[in-house]
Amino acid sequence: MSVPNSWGYSPNQSTVVRYTFDYHANACYNDDAGYKQGIYRNAASGSNDDPSHSYNVYSSTNYSGYTTYFPRKDGIAHNLASNVKNKNESQRRN
Secondary structure, eight states: OOBBBSSOOOOOHHHHHHOOOOOOTTTTOSTTTTTTTTTTTTEEEOOOOOSOEEEEEEETTTTTTEEEEEEEESOOOEEETTTTOOOOEEEEOO
């Protein structure tokens, strides 16, 4: 879903939760630095697991500032652009 300030919602849409780093076969492992840390202003790369939609990640809240495009699910972790790296504050589903 589109998120104007890097906070998300639980599956039942009732509880606000913060996105955190997780691990996958091609990403960090549960003993790596960063595991379960908040992603807000703290990410250098990521992958899109949505098979139907692409995303834009923005350096500022409310879908503004610099952006990095993430294609639909392709199984690849993509680096954020240097002007978005560690400045990721919102993301919009396309």
